[in-house]
Amino acid sequence: MPAPTALPVVEPVTDRVAWDALVRSLGGHPLQLWGWGEVKATGPWRAHRLQVRSGDRTIGAAQVLVRALPFPFRALSYVPRGPAVAPADPEAPVGYGVGDEATRASVTAAVVAWCRSNVGGVGVSLEPDWPAGTPTTIPGAAPGPEPILCESTLILDLTRTQDELMAAMSRTTRSDVRKGGRDVEVRRVTEEDDVRAVLGVYHETALRAGFALHDDDYYLSVHRELGDDSVLVAAFQDGRPCSFVWDAVSGSTAFELYGGVNDAGRKARANAPVKWHAVRLAQDAGLLRYDMNGLLNDGISEFKRSFADHEDLLVGTIDVPFSPLYRVWVRAIPWGKKALRRLRRG
Structure with missing residues (x-):
């Protein structure tokens, strides 16, 4: 099937059962489930669940966590182990939400645009559940210097x-x-x-x-x-x-x-x-x-x-800055994103 050509549309999802069914249908990560967003909402985060559609087909989904920051930074958006992306062929096995290059580009662009328009602040950090080397096209993106989740795993x-x-x-x-x-x-x-x-x-x-x-x-x-x-x-x-x-x-x-x-x-x-x-x-x-x-x-x-004879590397943290203050946030305030990393166990 050819890559989607219609401009993607982002629709918030407000129903818990529908959201979890969508995440599972796309092979999404557990940290994209509704319940995880509710867990994080017991602290400083707010969860937004976004469905990305192209024509009459859902091509991706992302649970975006938003944290308010002190003035003048305003806010940070974060997508833990997401977005989940559908395969180009609807008949193909779902796998675990990696999708194909064109669909990934459409979904990530749509999610980043939503964060820019609806949250703003210093930017958005994405930590997808995609293997290292997976082609990713996100305009303005740069490797995140302070990951929250470790990119090296097993x-x-x-x-x-x-x-x-x-x-x-x-x-x-x-x-x-x-x-x-x-x-x-x-x-x-x-x-x-x-x-x-x-x-x-x-x-x-x-x-x-x-x-x-x-x-x-x-x-x-x-x-x-x-x-x-x-x-x-x-x-x-x-x-x-x-x-x-x-x-x-x-x-x-x-x-x-x-x-x-x-x-x-x-x-x-x-x-x-x-x-x-x-x-x-x-x-x-x-x-x-x-x-x-x-x-x-x-x-x-x-x-x-000791449980395996290999290790796995994911694509790592992808940051998309929205403001010149992004560099101040990640470099000049050590208690900022480093503090978030110390909380990665949660």
Whole structure:
């Protein structure tokens, strides 16, 4: 099918069920779901859901988060792991929202134009869920110097068999999956009381590793707002959680939000069985990918790397400035976008 020729039209979507159905139909990322926008709205962000249409066909969608900034900067728009773009051929498999070059250009141009006209401020940052090297044409765009989400990650291909996925693990991790956690019960957590108990493990993890957390109400909002799209897997020992991984899921992708382990979980070697259980749940649900959400030079990332014999790189942050103040914002105010990056765990 030829690339769309009609000028794209941007239509706000205000119905939660319709929006989530649209995101799933385009293979969109979990951070584009309505519930994630509601989670972020518990803080300084406001969510706008935009459908991009060409003629009688929807060619893309973007959940735009808007944050008010101090004068004179006014505002920043941000599209986490979006937009989602339809394939040029309506009969083609949806995949995970990458689309073709012409459709990507139409969708991104429409989203940027909406942000410029309706939000303004210093500009918009997009962090698409597209592999590095994906051709992108966005007039005025530049690589973002302060990403919020890490462009280097590890994505498991869930179309592979479980034996193939196991074969790609390190020997130690494969052994832990098979033998570790024998003294624990690994299961999905759905009840709020269990979620609260898991958050106790997260507090222990944060204290040991030295990173900051939101308050518990924030994480409970993740559980409530995402609903069935929140997949929290934990290991329990003597009825108490000792290790967990918390994913958000869409129609194509499972995306790790949080994870942690306490001393009991470390002794039981529960981390690998917990993560593997989450991977299998995603595969059983028919998802295509399991994204471990970022690789850094730390022990957590080394553990993630033990699950595969490869790494993945995404296109990274794409900034489109709307104002000369953009350069001041990203270079002269260190507490600005760097502060947003420190909150990327949320």
